[in-house]
Amino acid sequence: MEKEGNSSLSSADPKFIAKFLAGGWKYNAYLYKNFGGGRLLFQQAGIEAFDATHEFLKYLEREKYFELRMSIREAVFAYWTRDQGAFLINDAETISKWRDIHNLRK
Secondary structure, rough: OOOOOOOOOOOOOOOHHHHHHHHHHHHHHHHHOOOOOOEEEEOOEEEHHHHHHHHHHHHHHHHOOOOOOOHHHHOOHHHOOOOHHEEEEEEEEHHHHHHHHOOOOO
């Protein structure tokens, strides 16, 4: 009997894991290609199109898909404005390799 909260992959559905990871890759590749590229952020589930995600959310805000009161706007966008430390990828060679993997050459 497994303990509740067991994070072992031995009982995980491989199809679910594959769809989860592939979905993240596709989502981030789309954002990178369509919302300005920029820096990447290393995450546990893969690489995040960091700057492009920020631009996407600002686009949605401008287009009135959602509205933020000024009193909370800074807190909502803090993820993209605070220091992400060593996990932020901004060197051209690493970004170029990531773009090649995702066929994001223009």
